[in-house]
Amino acid sequence: MILGHPLIVYCPGCNTPHMQMNLISGNTFGGVFWSDGCSLSPMLPDIPLFTRCTSCNLIFSLKRCKQTESEDEEVFKMPVVVQPDINGLAEALTLKVHQSGQEEIYLRIRLWWALNNRSFNKGEIGHHIVDQAYRDNAIRLLNLLDVENKENLLTIAELYRNLGEFDKCSKTLSGVTEKHFENHVKQIKDACNRGLSAVVRLN
Numbered sequence: 001m002i003l004g005h006p007l008i009v010y011c012p013g014c015n016t017p018h019m020q021m022n023l024i025s026g027n028t029f030g031g032v033f034w035s036d037g038c039s040l041s042p043m044l045p046d047i048p049l050f051t052r053c054t055s056c057n058l059i060f061s062l063k064r065c066k067q068t069e070s071e072d073e074e075v076f077k078m079p080v081v082v083q084p085d086i087n088g089l090a091e092a093l094t095l096k097v098h099q100s101g102q103e104e105i106y107l108r109i110r111l112w113w114a115l116n117n118r119s120f121n122k123g124e125i126g127h128h129i130v131d132q133a134y135r136d137n138a139i140r141l142l143n144l145l146d147v148e149n150k151e152n153l154l155t156i157a158e159l160y161r162n163l164g165e166f167d168k169c170s171k172t173l174s175g176v177t178e179k180h181f182e183n184h185v186k187q188i189k190d191a192c193n194r195g196l197s198a199v200v201r202l203n
Helices: 073-077 086-095 101-115 132-144 150-162 166-173 179-193
Strands: 007-010 017-020 023-025 050-052 059-061 067-069
Touching: 059 086, 086 101, 101 132, 101 150, 132 150, 150 166, 150 179, 166 179
Parallel strands: none
Antiparallel strands: 007 017, 007 067, 050 059
């Protein structure tokens, strides 16, 4: 992982400065990956596109705020930019802070990930409950994803499986033919065939 000088980003509501990591490059070595696309990689952190101001609580886009690069060590005393929590992501969607379909997809995927219970043990599938909030977000996300774009098929298949719609999951997986997804598809299909809807840690 290579980092540049930290960025200072300013809340567009109250101008409070926050520190944001300036990631130049990274890698997924030593990462943990799940079937919904979520991952934890120590050398490739998930830099948020939206955050909540620590002073005025405004949720704002990090693409649409004033920011500067800083070499001053004082920047490390500033509050750090973090991904909004479940309530923050839901609030961002309700308030429609996104300005494009892709930004809405980003927020709904992060909310989906946050709502999923996931195991850190290989081969173990955690407990999964589909409540109305979960279902609403998943269905809205499915409606946003283009089924003609093959890059979306794994996400669509996993959403169907998480919702317990195993036939739709299996049918969607049949369209994923890329060799490098073979292991990913196999593990989702296995869980689907067993009637398991929770997220799987990938081997």
